[in-house]
Amino acid sequence: MPREISLSEVQSLVGQEVGLSNWITVDQTMIDAFAGATDDHQFIHVDPVRAAETPFGGTIAHGFLTLSLLSAMNYDCLPKIREQQMGINYGFEKVRFLSPVKCGKRVRGHFVLTEARFRGAGMMMTNYDVSIEIEGERKPALTAIWMTIIQFDPKDRPEGV
Template sequence: MSIPGYSMQSLGNFVGRELGVSEWIVVDQARINAFAECTGDHQWIHVDVERARRESPFGGTIAHGYLTLSLLAALSMDVGLVPPDASAGLNYGLDKVRFLTPVKAGARVRNRVTLLGVEDKGGGRVIARMANTLEIEGEDKPALLAESLAMLVAAR
């Protein structure tokens, strides 16, 4: 996605503004299982579909909290966080993170991104601070709220 007028030079003008909302993506059981394989977190509430159907308070499996958190980077890119005149956008860290609502297998989520601040680090590098709201289609509360930091590097 492209944000009109958004560039390395104009970042400061966007502080306090919503940059955009990503496309919806499905968090299906295959994605949950792949995350479990990558991380070694095979907790039954995530990967045992039959047991979760019987015993889970959610009526089925749910995504790992860290899986939902990991989606922020790609969904922020979808919004257009990295300006077109930047050579790179790198994860720099997270500040506040709160997991509010579990994401059930098969649910669709999207990220709403607001630019909270920018800090010039010199040498064409800027730290951008974003508020991320990972919304779940059809749910009143989001899956999570997080403040993330990205190092944006100007093209030379």
Template sequence: MLADDLRDLAPRESDWVTLDSARVKAFADATEDWQFIHLDPERASKTAFGGTVAHGFLTLSMLSMMSYQVMEGIPGVLSSVNYGFDRIRFVSPVRVGLRVRGRFAVASVDEGDGWLDVHWDVEVEIEGAARPALVANWITRLYLG
């Protein structure tokens, strides 16, 4: 029954989250990616970005947090893990300080013994922007209990 319920699930959105300079700096330190376009507002202002931008992989990694909100309250799920991506495209850079949110739609569900693989069509929207930060086809494995 859960697989059919997921297939019929309407698209869901996460809350907005700000990709502020503290979060970008923490990500840079964690990944050792200290490229100036993420951290130096003066130098970044002279680039095509016009200012500092969040790491694409930071934006991508926020999907985990966003997915917790989207999957909250789905009965019968003991845990979930990231199973992988079929496609990821970084469409637009996110200027530091802007807010993003995830929009998740179930594309398909594969059933196994005690688990479901949920294939999500995901878009990370930038508040006030016409184009998303990223689009992805993401697979999460749900373990059932």
């Protein structure tokens, strides 16, 4: 996938995997920082001794931490759209947390563009089927449909759309 594309090329990518991110290690420092930011200090995330007694055998990442990594994964692997002025999160559908991410594991994101449609003079709505793979695991950590808006100057809108 090219590192940069034009707005007129986006719709031709529908149905394709448009990004595969680099691996990110989810360590205890990251988990603890997320716990502090969200005030979610459940022992399964922040207490390695107590978490070792659970079926997980140690701490696991918050599901919302795993979901939030999609932003970094997006910046890492999706092609930049030359005309884009700003990207906006519109939301998620069908978020499913399928497997816990154990502390120390590496994860990476897969992005399949499923829809790209112009909306108004200076916006394009995009939908991605996203999944976060856990290295060495059969099931992904999560799957979701991620909806975003690409904002651009209306003068850059391709003709005929």
